[in-house]
Amino acid sequence: MERSSPYLHPVIATAIVINSGVLALALLGSGSDPAPLWRLLGEDGLVEWMQFLCFSVLALLLGFVAVDRAARSSWMRLEVIGIAGLSLLVALAALEEISWFQRVLGIESPEFFRQNNRQFETNLHNLALGSASLHKTILVKLIFLVGITHNVILPLLARSRPALKRWVESFGLYLPPLSAAFAYLLLVLLSHLLIEHPRKGELGEMFGAVHYLSTVFAAYLIGMGYGSPAVLENKADGRRVSILFAMLMVFLLFVSWLLGAAYAPGQG
Numbered sequence: 001m002e003r004s005s006p007y008l009h010p011v012i013a014t015a016i017v018i019n020s021g022v023l024a025l026a027l028l029g030s031g032s033d034p035a036p037l038w039r040l041l042g043e044d045g046l047v048e049w050m051q052f053l054c055f056s057v058l059a060l061l062l063g064f065v066a067v068d069r070a071a072r073s074s075w076m077r078l079e080v081i082g083i084a085g086l087s088l089l090v091a092l093a094a095l096e097e098i099s100w101f102q103r104v105l106g107i108e109s110p111e112f113f114r115q116n117n118r119q120f121e122t123n124l125h126n127l128a129l130g131s132a133s134l135h136k137t138i139l140v141k142l143i144f145l146v147g148i149t150h151n152v153i154l155p156l157l158a159r160s161r162p163a164l165k166r167w168v169e170s171f172g173l174y175l176p177p178l179s180a181a182f183a184y185l186l187l188v189l190l191s192h193l194l195i196e197h198p199r200k201g202e203l204g205e206m207f208g209a210v211h212y213l214s215t216v217f218a219a220y221l222i223g224m225g226y227g228s229p230a231v232l233e234n235k236a237d238g239r240r241v242s243i244l245f246a247m248l249m250v251f252l253l254f255v256s257w258l259l260g261a262a263y264a265p266g267q268g
Contacts, residue, residue: 009224014246015214016183018253019207022047023187026195026203039264041199044103046253046260047206053252054209055094058216062087065220068231069172079228082172083220099123104263140201147208151181169227174219176211184211210249217245 022040029036041047066084073080098104099121109122118126118133125135155175158165168175184207191203222238223230232238 009218010242010246011214011217011249012177012180014249015210016180016187018249019184019187019210022050022206022253023191023194023203026191026197026200030195030197037195037197039260041197041202042264044098044260044263045202046256046264047202048097049259049263050253050256051202051206051209052094052097053256054206054213055090055097057248057252058209058213059087059091059094061213061216061220062090065231066172069228072229079170079172084172086172096123096125143205143208147185151176151185152178155181166227174216174226176215177218177225180211180215180218184208213249217242221245 026037026040029040039045062083066080066087069077069080069083075081075084095101100123101107102109102122107122109117109120113122114120116128117123118128125133125139127134129137154164154168155178158168158175165175187207188204191200191207195203218224219226221231222242223233230238232241
């Protein structure tokens with residue numbers, strides 16, 4: 001059963017602090033000098049590396065959960081297939097985020113991507129679609145609809161319709177705690193209202209990556225608000241691993257800062 005105050009859980013609280021800290025950093029960089037904000041939000045900046053690292057860890061975490069579920073039952077169960085599919089989807093998102101290491105390795109884009117990619121990169125989400133890109137024309141709207149539905153609409157409906165929650169979980173999915181979801185969505189809203197920058201949308205994407213990393217851990221690993229057996233059924237083990245995972249999230253932010261300092265350009 002979901003705990004009354006997920007904010008008190010170290011992993012959920014750490015995610016909120018990390019996202020709030022990055023938003024504060026963006027606000028501090030929103031001065032007359034554009035360089036600090038470009039280093040934060042630009043290609044290969046702290047925000048983009050944090051997205052990649054969170055998605056990478058999330059993909060591995062989901063893969064681990066899928067293997068654990070399969071060991072308890074079977075790979076042919078719908079929930080196991082669903083979690084494994086999510087793992088692959090998130091891994092794809094991680095690699096797309098940094099253009100499959102293209103810029104890091106200094107690899108030239110093939111002719112197809114030079115002609116059809118809005119940023120001339122080897123990735124799919126920036127493919128030209130009319131006067132804009134696939135990302136701006138379709139993916140941003142789809143992410144918004146999925147985010148609102150998963151974080152607000154379904155959790156609210158599930159409070160009075162427990163069968164809906166069980167139906168969602170039958171596909172291997174979960175519903176985030178409403179309090180954590182509202183904190184995530186509030187930070188996204190504030191980033192759009194308070195930050196003036198052509199890449200300010202990257203903040204919302206990073207907030208989502210951190211939010212989902214924390215709530216996936218809380219749901220599948222310790223069973224917060226999740227009906228199926230948790231990976232860590234022993235509460236004492238769950239508390240210890242939660243502290244370690246919160247420390248890992250802070251370490252991911254530190255590594256993102258180092259990578260951003262090494263690779264991010266000073267301006268767009």
